[in-house]
Amino acid sequence: MNDGRERLRIAVQKSGRLSEASLDLLRRAGLAFRASRDKLFLYGENLPVDVLLVRDDDIPGLLVEGSCELGMVGRNVLDEQRLAGDTATTPTRLLDLGFGGCRLAIAVPDGSAIDVPRDLGGLRIATSYPALLADWLRTQGIEAEVVLLTGSVEIAPRLGKAHAICDLVSSGATLAANQLHEIATVMHSQAVLASSPRPRSAAATQMLERLVARIAGALSGAGARLLMLQAPRAALPAITRLLPSREAPSVLGLDGRPDDVAMQALCNASLDWQHLEELKRLGARGVMVLNVERMLA
Numbered sequence: 606m607n608d609g610r611e612r613l614r615i616a617v618q619k620s621g622r623l624s625e626a627s628l629d630l631l632r633r634a635g636l637a638f639r640a641s642r643d644k645l646f647l648y649g650e651n652l653p654v655d656v657l658l659v660r661d662d663d664i665p666g667l668l669v670e671g672s673c674e675l676g677m678v679g680r681n682v683l684d685e686q687r688l689a690g691d692t693a694t695t696p697t698r699l700l701d702l703g704f705g706g707c708r709l710a711i712a713v714p715d716g717s718a719i720d721v722p723r724d725l726g727g728l729r730i731a732t733s734y735p736a737l738l739a740d741w742l743r744t745q746g747i748e749a750e751v752v753l754l755t756g757s758v759e760i761a762p763r764l765g766k767a768h769a770i771c772d773l774v775s776s777g778a779t780l781a782a783n784q785l786h787e788i789a790t791v792m793h794s795q796a797v798l799a800s801s802p803r804p805r806s807a808a809a810t811q812m813l814e815r816l817v818a819r820i821a822g823a824l825s826g827a828g829a830r831l832l833m834l835q836a837p838r839a840a841l842p843a844i845t846r847l848l849p850s851r852e853a854p855s856v857l858g859l860d861g862r863p864d865d866v867a868m869q870a871l872c873n874a875s876l877d878w879q880h881l882e883e884l885k886r887l888g889a890r891g892v893m894v895l896n897v898e899r900m901l902a
């Protein structure tokens with residue numbers, strides 16, 4: 606392991622939009638932690654894995670230098686640092702984590718004459734993501750000036766610092782509150798699991814692969830439902846057609862009841878009361894729905 610360390614390190618955001626969901630996912634992957642006194646470091650009690658609590662902007666750099674083997678960070682932050690090209694090697698994106706969903710968008714003041722991206726030619730755009738914005742402008746063939754602001758980007762047009770902004774949006778409430786509206790999407794983003802490009806020992810690689818498989822398992826279990834029921838054998842085709850199942854259901858015979866079967870189906874989160882009512886109409890009995898906590902392929 607790097608620097609002779611015996612334990613794997615995973616970096617997550619200390620305090621912000623990704624913090625809670627990142628730690629929750631690690632818990633669902635089976636990690637139990639003990640907090641250090643300064644709360645910047647969580648000691649993994651049941652696996653040789655420790656959690657580093659840092660600013661999200663620092664995570665790509667920590668991975669590149671090998672201070673951490675894994676990190677959970679917004680794709681926007683990862684791609685910005687890759688495009689900014691400070692280092693020859695870049696972290697590897699392993700998994701999309703399904704939280705922290707947002708988009709990097711171009712927005713302009715309500716009532717502005719800027720309607721479409723090409724209207725931005727020759728104007729100033731404020732952003733905290735200069736490399737992503739410059740890359741997008743290049744692909745659109747637009748020459749505009751990029752103005753770097755590290756926060757409160759939405760205020761730039763009112764201050765006369767820029768004609769437009771390029772910032773993260775999810776609900777759109779911040780844009781609306783600042784009398785701005787979107788005219789283009791630069792990228793869609795969500796939190797991702799990324800790994801260090803540094804070489805690591807065979808033992809570290811094995812531990813990393815184990816943890817990544819567990820995280821993937823916790824993710825694929827999320828929202829999944831296990832449906833169990835008994836039904837007339839003749840109703841099986843209609844039941845199978847009805848279900849939002851992820852794979853073919855398992856069907857078992859029942860002792861002394863040749864016309865009936867027991868069935869088990871892994872369904873996605875869209876399985877609802879309407880499905881259950883329909884199942885009952887088709888003759889299903891003893892219908893049970895269980896939330897799936899984790900899965901291992």
Ligand SMILES: Nc1ncnc2c1ncn2[C@@H]1O[C@H](COP(=O)(O)OP(=O)(O)OP(=O)(O)O)[C@@H](O)[C@H]1O
Binds near residue numbers: 619661707795
């Ligand atoms: N409005 C949003 N909705 C959903 N996800 C978002 C939103 N804004 C940002 N994110 C995602 O969450 C990440 C972290 O956002 P946050 O605002 O907590 O970061 P920060 O202020 O840079 O925090 P830090 O102090 O760690 O630097 C963003 O990089 C992005 O991937």
Ligand SMILES: O=P(O)(O)OC[C@H]1O[C@H](OP(=O)(O)OP(=O)(O)O)[C@H](O)[C@@H]1O
Binds near residue numbers: 774
């Ligand atoms: O579309 P909305 O749902 O309104 O979200 C957009 C806002 O969320 C982010 O900031 P955040 O609230 O995380 O604060 P920050 O700028 O201090 O990071 C982003 O920078 C926008 O300002």
Ligand SMILES: [Mg+2]
Binds near residue numbers: 660661662
């Ligand atoms: Mg940050």
